[in-house]
Amino acid sequence: xxxxxxxVILLAVFIAFGFxxxxxxxxxxxxxxxxxxxxxxxxIDADGNPFLSSSRQSIITxxxxxxxxxxxxxxxFTSDSMGRRGSILLWSGIFTxxxxxxxxxxxxxxxxxxxxxxxGLGVGALSAIVPLYNGETAPKALRGMLLVFYQLQIxxxxxxxxxxxxxxxxxxxxxxxxxPVGLQMLWGLILLSGIFFLPxxxxxLLGIGKExxxxxxxxxLNSVPESDLLVLEVIEELEFGIKAENExxxxxxxxxxxxxxxxxxxxxxxxxxxxxxxxxxxxxxxxYGDTFFASAGTNLSPFVIQTILGGVSVAGTIPAxxxxxxxxxxxxxxxxxxxxxICSLIAGLVGHFTLAPAGTPADQLTHRNKQGGDVLIxxxxxxVFSFSMFWGPTPWVYLGESFxxxxxxxGIALGSATNWIWNFLLSFFAPRIAxxxxxxxxxxxxxxxxxxxxxxxxxxxxxxxxSLEEVDEMYRAGxxxxxxxxxxxxxxxxxxxxxxxxxxxxxxxxxx
Numbered sequence: 001x002x003x004x005x006x007x008v009i010l011l012a013v014f015i016a017f018g019f020x021x022x023x024x025x026x027x028x029x030x031x032x033x034x035x036x037x038x039x040x041x042x043x044i045d046a047d048g049n050p051f052l053s054s055s056r057q058s059i060i061t062x063x064x065x066x067x068x069x070x071x072x073x074x075x076x077f078t079s080d081s082m083g084r085r086g087s088i089l090l091w092s093g094i095f096t097x098x099x100x101x102x103x104x105x106x107x108x109x110x111x112x113x114x115x116x117x118x119x120g121l122g123v124g125a126l127s128a129i130v131p132l133y134n135g136e137t138a139p140k141a142l143r144g145m146l147l148v149f150y151q152l153q154i155x156x157x158x159x160x161x162x163x164x165x166x167x168x169x170x171x172x173x174x175x176x177x178x179x180p181v182g183l184q185m186l187w188g189l190i191l192l193s194g195i196f197f198l199p200x201x202x203x204x205l206l207g208i209g210k211e212x213x214x215x216x217x218x219x220x221l222n223s224v225p226e227s228d229l230l231v232l233e234v235i236e237e238l239e240f241g242i243k244a245e246n247e248x249x250x251x252x253x254x255x256x257x258x259x260x261x262x263x264x265x266x267x268x269x270x271x272x273x274x275x276x277x278x279x280x281x282x283x284x285x286x287x288y289g290d291t292f293f294a295s296a297g298t299n300l301s302p303f304v305i306q307t308i309l310g311g312v313s314v315a316g317t318i319p320a321x322x323x324x325x326x327x328x329x330x331x332x333x334x335x336x337x338x339x340x341x342i343c344s345l346i347a348g349l350v351g352h353f354t355l356a357p358a359g360t361p362a363d364q365l366t367h368r369n370k371q372g373g374d375v376l377i378x379x380x381x382x383x384v385f386s387f388s389m390f391w392g393p394t395p396w397v398y399l400g401e402s403f404x405x406x407x408x409x410x411g412i413a414l415g416s417a418t419n420w421i422w423n424f425l426l427s428f429f430a431p432r433i434a435x436x437x438x439x440x441x442x443x444x445x446x447x448x449x450x451x452x453x454x455x456x457x458x459x460x461x462x463x464x465x466x467s468l469e470e471v472d473e474m475y476r477a478g479x480x481x482x483x484x485x486x487x488x489x490x491x492x493x494x495x496x497x498x499x500x501x502x503x504x505x506x507x508x509x510x511x512x
Contacts, residue, residue: 024119026160029165030306032057041107085201092188131396150393261475275419313387316389351376399415
């Protein structure tokens with residue numbers, strides 16, 4: 001029992017080692033404003049001072065996201081052929097190579113961007129494989145919590161990158177940015193080594209005919225004997241999905257949008273939640289918030305501001321471990337939409353009407369400017385905190401439990417790729433839009449959050465506490481999303497399922 005519990009802890013720690021994704025996203029924002037980084041990869045202004053133009057900032061920031069989009073789709077081809085563990089090993093290695101390329105460059109902008117693209121391939125692929133592996137190996141009772149824990153690790157990674165940037169930015173020379181960038185190789189190596197201590201996905205083991213090993217893995221992770229009904233139930237469910245997959249031929253991308261079992265609804269819902277999540281506005285504060293806060297008259301350095309926002313995100317994600325099961329998926333998204341919309345509306349309007357123009361010296365700021373700045377900062381913090389509790393983890397949880405086994409790798413890949421392509425577009429265009437309209441960009445996010453509320457109300461059903469089979473039944477039954485929280489699977493369905501499970505061992509014993 002203790003050994004089994006240790007395996008679950010290892011699963012939680014290493015598979016939720018998603019903080020390498022968050023770290024990679026967060027670390028670059030600090031590097032962009034480090035003098036040595038600007039001197040090596042920037043341009044020279046009229047006064048002879050090095051600077052990074054908005055176009056170069058956009059390229060360096062967004063190339064990672066371009067790689068993640070390709071990687072998220074690419075993993076769908078490796079997760080079945082190589083297995084979940086094999087894929088994690090492959091893409092962790094690619095991520096580590098990309099980090100080494102970035103760390104090894106001296107003055108080449110091309111090398112830093114190519115390195116970020118290659119690292120992005122690993123980040124994107126792992127962002128899809130890890131929830132997939134987690135969903136297939138984690139005990140059902142822990143599935144939602146572990147997926148939120150995965151998101152918590154990503155947020156912790158962003159926070160950690162800000163702390164390290166804060167600690168190294170005063171170092172003279174390239175060590176100021178090489179240390180935070182190079183540390184990513186350590187995260188990749190930890191994930192590479194950690195996966196050797198974890199089991200293969202039971203689904204993959206059954207798919208290649210290793211049923212006895214699959215039973216051992218399921219029993220081990222659930223801390224029950226191999227003969228337990230739970231093990232038999234999971235084995236039967238997986239065998240049913242694999243049989244359907246084999247009989248129907250290889251699942252195609254088009255099948256994710258077929259009308260069978262409302263698969264098109266699930267794919268569209270998964271992609272739309274990721275799209276809305278990226279346009280919640282929180283990433284804007286991470287990437288470019290220091291400019292706004294400087295206009296607000298704060299004397300804090302951009303590195304301190306980033307660290308504060310990172311700490312707020314970590315603090316906000318911790319309650320999500322509880323809310324995801326108590327409040328549910330659907331209500332978490334609805335509550336989050338309302339709270340964040342209020343924050344973005346107030347911050348956007350107050351910022352527009354009270355802040356001084358960007359670049360105004362601190363001694364020329366009026367009392368009204370400073371008051372407005374205080375309000376902007378307060379609601380920015382509340383916005384980030386609310387996102388971390390609700391919209392940060394919930395779309396990933398929903399994505400991980402909405403698809404039947406047959407199309408799950410591709411369904412999750414589509415959702416992950418949608419997240420990353422919009423992350424790319426936001427990081428590329430947001431600085432240009434913000435330079436034109438300033439804090440009013442927050443009203444765009446307000447509009448998206450308002451749209452998100454109505455989309456969730458009309459189209460997103462509650463999946464809390466349902467097995468994959470029961471999610472299938474709910475979609476086939478055409479349950480209205482706003483009535484889904486009170487929906488129960490049919491008793492007949494449950495009894496038939498239990499009876500069929502109990503018959504499995506008897507048949508197998510007779511055959512021996």
